[in-house]
Amino acid sequence: MNVDLVVVGAGLCGLTVAERCANRLGMRVLVVEARRHIGGNAYSELEPETGIEVHRYGAHLFHTSNESVWAYANRFTRFTDYVHRVYIRRGDEIFPLPINLATINQFTRSAMSPSEAAAWVRDRAAQYRDGDVGNLERKAISLIGRDLYEAFVRGYTAKQWEADPMDLPAAVITRLPVRYTYDNRYFSDTHEGLPVDGYTRWFERMIDSDRVEILLGNDFLDRQSAVNKHNTVGRVEVVYTGPLDRYFDRAVGGLTWRTLDFAWEIVPTGDYQGTAVINYADRSVPFLRTIEFRHFHPERDYPRDRSVIAREYSRLARPEDEPYYPVNSTMDRRILRRYRDLARQETGVHFGGRLGTYRYLDMHMAIASALRVVDRLAARRTV
Template structure:
């Protein structure tokens, strides 16, 4: 008999939820993590009494009541509501696009006035019957003002290429809200764990053996020998040594600053900078996630970055070529005995936290059914 029932590669939200469920069922688990801390990208670093979202802003939101109840049985969440601001050439606009935004853009005061203005703006682009790129798609959906001030520059920075070079399907629709409501998400459940996300990860991994600073790919043979089964949450192309070619990602770079003499830098947790010439996409002020009253503040500049080996892969480039490559890796993964693949990197997808929790719970449930057969 091996020492562990499960070796879980990666201590992010997916791996932590799976490990938690396995342990509850009496399974012996070992979690290995390449970084020097647990939690993956939701890890928080405490500085001057502020929980800093080290790898970018993470706001838990969901319409799945079961998932919300699941995480709340582990930790208590606050009532944080995501209401980002957009800064374009020094002018501020509310997000998502709502009556506040339309008033800031055009001075309109009623939903009918706003709808008429959007219709007027879109009329100019009626000739675009089959949008060939993101720019044409966006102009057809919202007109030039919203596109040029609030979409174009931000999107081009995010993807590292011109909007005319991006596929139209990236923007399938543009949600307009004809109410004065700055709540970014439609989901009924939303908040941040009181005390930061480390509290959630620590609760999930309580009592489970964890080894940090361990690269699974480098020590695969000896680690595999410790457990009956493996859950792998890393990059699927790396697992298979890139035999089908590398998958493309976009990365991010973060510049954290502790402003010791400033109590409140921008009055909001997230401010997006939508002009193309400003190199960062947003500034995050972390204390606002937990309504902090500390005498100083910490801000983070978030820069989009090209991905290369050694950088963190954040966003998959789900275009046609990469999708073909991923399907080849999926086929290889299905042939692996005693290895499960889960999480955003192994599934080559962008996933919100609630979807990650739900997917981990489903994989655990499915694996139990298969084991029982």
């Protein structure tokens, strides 16, 4: 194999490693990817009938406060000035999220000031302040009170985890942000936007180099693949961004993930819901949210009589499903520790990305962690 590095996985982590190793360290890099496209879960494409850009693995909004990550991403793409906002439907009403002064005043049919609303929430949250907050429901009530919890958190969380919040660990939520202003920007990062000509063009520019080769449809853990673990590890340095447990053939057990199913529909209207994302609070509605993709790019000339929507359903992943969110149960954490020990013993293999570390990473975090992997590789080369 005439390369200096094999990168497994063409997601944002793998592509960043490949780009930096090729252009900063002058390495010849081969990227192998099991799917038929690059970009990992941030992949997007134009829906063929409407030309509307869709995110095939769930809505992806780029946001970061990390200046070096922002500068790095801007080498390959410009970003639109899209600002993400999310709404939630409860019964026949739509409220803004995250819970803010508009949400509270609409919910209570009042016109409270910021300090009045804060006192209102404090009063209701006091119920569990010093009591038992051993499960998600009690923890949530201790943070925002029962009224807001039952209206906006309980049903959605139950669908998200397929479990009653009373049976979920409190650790699932660390905080529930409540804003006592009318600001309903979903993210509070310094930079936010969508790549002007789509995620896939961004990623293609990253690997536009003679020193980077891409091999699609190549599962590194399948012995039948041209480039696989058995004919690579030990012969050339590897950065592996696939699932950690699969690398070790699930020798000490499977790490659990949640997955999403998407029900896609082309609807005969130029605007289905007036915004990109509406969550559904009621447990009686089986899906979590509806994404209408045209709203991510209001600057584009999309058809006026059709729109693309996807309804998102959450469930526990089986081994053959796409892993989306780590469950991170006590058992998972125990298994993870053993895989981390095994990973440390694997010479010449660096584990990275959300699957290789079993951590939820936003895109900017995936880039930042890839840049750290490259720094480590650079340090080894100069020793």
